[in-house]
Amino acid sequence: MPVAILFLLLLYQQWVAPNLPAASIAALTIFALFAIAGTHDWYAAYRARVAAINEVRASGVPRTEIQGGFEYDNWTQLEQTGRIDSQVGNSQPPGPGDCWYYYASYAPAVHPRFTVLFPGTACATPSQYPPVTYQAWLPPFHRQIDVEKLPNSTDR
Secondary structure, eight states: OHHHHHHHHHHHHHHTOSSOOHHHHHHHHHHHHHHHHHHHHHHHHHHHHHHHHHHHHHTTOOGGGEEOOHHHHHHHHHHHHSOOOTTGGGSOOOOSGGGOOTTGGGOTTOOOSEEEEOSOOSSOEEOSSOOEEEEOSSSSSEEEEEEEEOTTOOOO
16 A cells, blocks of 8 residues: 555656645655554554463463464464364354354364453453553553453363
8 A cells, every 4th residue: 555655646746746735745644653553552452462361371271271362263273273174164153152253163172261352341251360451552542451251161
């Protein structure tokens, strides 16, 4: 997309006017700053998620009992079985009530007791693990990732 924007700017300067209007430069600057801040926040959230997962794993919980998101769960599936079968993902996996997530059926090797997520999920309950906080560049500036216990799971 940045290359396309540069190409369009060059076309504008060549066919319409040699200088860009100030409104165009301002809009481009605002969108660029928003994209940079959004990318920062996305990476910060992923780092916090990994920190929360590492905290749970350090307490002895196996990787297969942590629902860590699409990437983490599918990597766990690959480590456990060596493959991800696209045919597996065609049905809703058996799970605790409404706590299943749409890609869970792609990782049947994961049988989660804990989930790592943003606050406010109705189906999970607080666990003994503290939240992992992180700084964002876009509001809200102070965010957190929670480790919560899934229903029908028991601590072993």
